[in-house]
Amino acid sequence: xxxxxxxxxxxxxLARLELTAQETEDYTGNLNxxxxxxxxxxxxxxxxxxxxAHAVPLHNVMREDVVKSSMDAAKVLAxxxxxxxxFFKVPKIV
Amino acid sequence: MSVNDYEMVCGVEVHAELATKxxxxxxxxxxxxxxxxxxxxxxxxxxxxxxPVLNREVVNLAIKAGLALNCEIADYSKFxxxxxxxxxxxxxxxxxxxxxxxxxxxxxxIMVDEEKKRIGITRAHMEEDAGKLVxxxxxxxxSMESFVDYNRTGVPLLEIVSEPDMRSIPExxxxxxxxxxxxxxxxxxxxxxxxxxVRFDVNVSIRxxxxxxxxxxxxxxxxNSYSSxxxxxxxxxxxxxxxxxxxxxxxxxxRTWDEGKxxxxxxxxxxxxxxxxxxxxxxxxxxxIDREWVERIxxxxxxxxxxxxxxxxxxxxxxxxxxxxxxxxxxADFFDQALIEYKDAKVLAxxxxxxxSRILNAQQCAxxxxxxxxxxxxxxLKLIEKGTISGKIAKSVIEDMYTTGKDAGTIIKEKxxxxxxxxxxxxxxxxxxxxxxxxxxxxYRAGKERALGFLVGQIMKATKGQANPGKVNQLLKGKLS
Numbered sequence: 401x402x403x404x405x406x407x408x409x410x411x412x413x414l415a416r417l418e419l420t421a422q423e424t425e426d427y428t429g430n431l432n433x434x435x436x437x438x439x440x441x442x443x444x445x446x447x448x449x450x451x452x453a454h455a456v457p458l459h460n461v462m463r464e465d466v467v468k469s470s471m472d473a474a475k476v477l478a479x480x481x482x483x484x485x486x487f488f489k490v491p492k493i494v
Numbered sequence: 495m496s497v498n499d500y501e502m503v504c505g506v507e508v509h510a511e512l513a514t515k516x517x518x519x520x521x522x523x524x525x526x527x528x529x530x531x532x533x534x535x536x537x538x539x540x541x542x543x544x545x546p547v548l549n550r551e552v553v554n555l556a557i558k559a560g561l562a563l564n565c566e567i568a569d570y571s572k573f574x575x576x577x578x579x580x581x582x583x584x585x586x587x588x589x590x591x592x593x594x595x596x597x598x599x600x601x602x603x604i605m606v607d608e609e610k611k612r613i614g615i616t617r618a619h620m621e622e623d624a625g626k627l628v629x630x631x632x633x634x635x636x637s638m639e640s641f642v643d644y645n646r647t648g649v650p651l652l653e654i655v656s657e658p659d660m661r662s663i664p665e666x667x668x669x670x671x672x673x674x675x676x677x678x679x680x681x682x683x684x685x686x687x688x689x690x691x692v693r694f695d696v697n698v699s700i701r702x703x704x705x706x707x708x709x710x711x712x713x714x715x716x717x718n719s720y721s722s723x724x725x726x727x728x729x730x731x732x733x734x735x736x737x738x739x740x741x742x743x744x745x746x747x748x749r750t751w752d753e754g755k756x757x758x759x760x761x762x763x764x765x766x767x768x769x770x771x772x773x774x775x776x777x778x779x780x781x782x783i784d785r786e787w788v789e790r791i792x793x794x795x796x797x798x799x800x801x802x803x804x805x806x807x808x809x810x811x812x813x814x815x816x817x818x819x820x821x822x823x824x825x826a827d828f829f830d831q832a833l834i835e836y837k838d839a840k841v842l843a844x845x846x847x848x849x850x851s852r853i854l855n856a857q858q859c860a861x862x863x864x865x866x867x868x869x870x871x872x873x874x875l876k877l878i879e880k881g882t883i884s885g886k887i888a889k890s891v892i893e894d895m896y897t898t899g900k901d902a903g904t905i906i907k908e909k910x911x912x913x914x915x916x917x918x919x920x921x922x923x924x925x926x927x928x929x930x931x932x933x934x935x936x937x938y939r940a941g942k943e944r945a946l947g948f949l950v951g952q953i954m955k956a957t958k959g960q961a962n963p964g965k966v967n968q969l970l971k972g973k974l975s
Binding site: 414 | 516529530532533534535539548550551552577581640643769771780
């Protein structure tokens with residue numbers, strides 16, 4: 401598997417990361433070596449292994465539908481870059 | 495070509511908030527209308543290091559909806575992360591279901607212009623709702639800034655996706671109404687459209703009539719009333735027809751509906767990329783749904799509207815009456831409860847849809863809050879049947895029942911409204927009326943049938959309407975012959 405510069409730029413855009421040309425270059429190399437390393441797994445014979453959707457051998461972990469108190473609104477907003485009237489304030493969306 | 499030369503193809507996604515007390519992955523309340531950002535905790539605000547735990551009731555309600563929509567319920571289901579950036583989504587991903595939804599391959603039957611049509615339901619899956627955005631401008635595209643309230647973040651949703659099976663606006667509306675009615679009947683969602691607890695996304699394209707290929711569709715998101723859906727589709731079909739007529743191509747995109755201007759607007763931006771990079775949610779373990787669980791939920795399913803209408807018609811009600819009674823679950827429940835005590839379905843239906851509904855509407859009282867109980871209405875109708883009061887007197891008794899909350903029997907006793915059926919008593923009154931109106935007696939005997947009506951009227955007047963009309967007729971004719 402080989403990841404291209406364009407793919408790195410695309411993933412950076414999706415993740416809202418602004419990369420310099422040098423960084424794009426570096427990440428392309430780094431990601432490729434990670435993928436290459438993970439590629440070792442492809443050599444395993446998995447023909448006898450059932451597909452798995454989850455790594456933890458548990459299922460049906462649920463809670464009852466009972467209300468508990470929420471967090472104090474001041475705490476909820478404590479890390480907000482901008483607040484107005486109890487709302488998080490965000491810049492123009494579209 | 496004119497709009498009429500095209501055929502529309504439409505599929506819809508319906509997001510219904512499930513009627514749980516708490517959010518899907520945390521114990522914050524789902525109550526509507528709290529102060530902004532007061533129903534928020536570390537889990538639903540996506541703080542680092544927290545772990546979601548699935549609300550069992552969400553799964554119960556999803557299974558219930560799936561069964562009511564004729565879906566297959568999965569043996570094995572899981573959650574996935576749908577990644578995108580939007581300020582109403584504090585985690586930058588929505589926990590949803592991708593390839594293993596809890597329900598799939600269902601259908602609903604709709605009726606348009608007397609014709610039955612089956613609309614396929616591709617799937618229904620569980621997911622979390624996003625927060626609420628308030629825009630500073632009139633619309634999202636004209637706003638310079640937005641305000642976010644995360645109270646709704648994490649409220650459980652069931653997203654129900656239809657097949658692109660609808661070919662006209664009436665079909666779309668019929669499907670949506672039918673679907674909402676089922677969700678309401680099964681109490682899966684409170685279906686308060688005005689509070690946004692059910693929202694519609696429509697996918698629509700057009701193609702020349704007779705063509706079997708699909709056109710390019712646009713998706714209009716977040717409609718919250720049937721009238722918006724209707725108007726939006728009317729606009730969108732015309733917009734697309736114009737583009738095709740000019741030899742251009744429709745762009746596949748998401749659009750927003752501007753209710754005030756009655757137009758759809760593109761929500762496209764260079765930032766938008768529909769690449770959600772779904773992957774299995776590592777923080778939630780899969781669901782294994784055994785058949786006993788499904789069976790247990792199936793036992794709690796109420797009779798659905800379509801079946802109820804059929805049953806009401808089998809009791810002798812017209813299709814129209816059956817429809818009116820079942821349009822509201824509360825009214826149909828009221829009817830069914832009264833029916834246990836009073837067996838004449840036709841008479842009962844007339845009273846429930848007639849005087850009972852008229853009084854409630856006039857007083858703007860919901861069926862559930864009615865001071866008149868089903869048992870009390872049944873008792874009133876039995877008193878008419880027994881001849882204790884006439885139907886006419888009963889109309890004033892039911893008014894008193896509403897205002898006082900008293901039983902019909904009590905009101906009749908207190909006001910002395912009981913019908914006079916005693917032959918001796920009636921005979922005396924009739925003799926008096928005959929003696930006072932010799933001319934009418936003569937006219938009747940001379941063959942003027944109308945004179946009889948006048949005499950009956952006089953007798954009813956003399957008894958303040960309390961004379962038993964059947965008895966009066968019988969006795970009067972006897973005396974005049």
